[in-house]
Amino acid sequence: MQSRSTPSTRAGGRPRSTEADTAILEATRQALVDLGWTKLTLGDVATRAGVAKTTLYRRWAGKSELVVDAVAELFDELELPDSGSLATDIEGVVLQFAALLGRPETKTALMAVVAESTTDEPLRERIRASIVDRQKRLVLAGRARAQDRGELPAEPDTAAAARTADLIFDVIAGAVVHRALVSAEPVDAEWAEQFTSLVLGGLAAVSGRGPAAVPSAPDTAP
Known part of the structure; x- marks a missing residue:
């Protein structure tokens, strides 16, 4: 490739x-x-x-650029499952992503180049173009399928659709990277299912509490 x-x-x-x-x-x-x-x-x-x-x-101009391109190829191998359900599609991507982050070459490379990019704007742009922007294809494909199945509404315009795609990607990628690389906690099937419920249904869906269970403000009227 x-x-x-x-x-x-x-x-x-x-x-x-x-x-x-x-x-x-x-x-x-x-x-x-x-x-x-x-x-x-x-x-x-x-x-x-x-x-x-x-x-x-x-x-390649240097080691950082070479390593970004080497790891970008691995990210290009991520595939969106077509399970017939948005929830199981997301769970599948999350588990694939976590498995990729668990590979020693990916873990070593990402932690290093992200640290380097804090003082290197061209490198930050290369990471964004080679990895981040290219992997938003998974969000776009998954959302389109979910809309075709009637699981998600269509966005009112192209700009709104782009903002939504960016937000979805940031939430999913950010959570998995943090848990796998920063917290060093397992991303297993149980976590992926709970995380997907949170993404799709909000905190109430995960905690099992509806809006009525949220404590109301105390009555301070005399």
């Missing part, structure tokens, strides 16, 4: 080798597993991939 964030031809017009790209990105992921972020170098990746260092330098 060729990385979408790197062009298929160089400035001189000579086609890039997709085989070299594939070998480099695979070597990067393996180096992350074997060496970790700190010890990984472009020279080591070139050796593992069987290419010259100049081949890497023509494609």
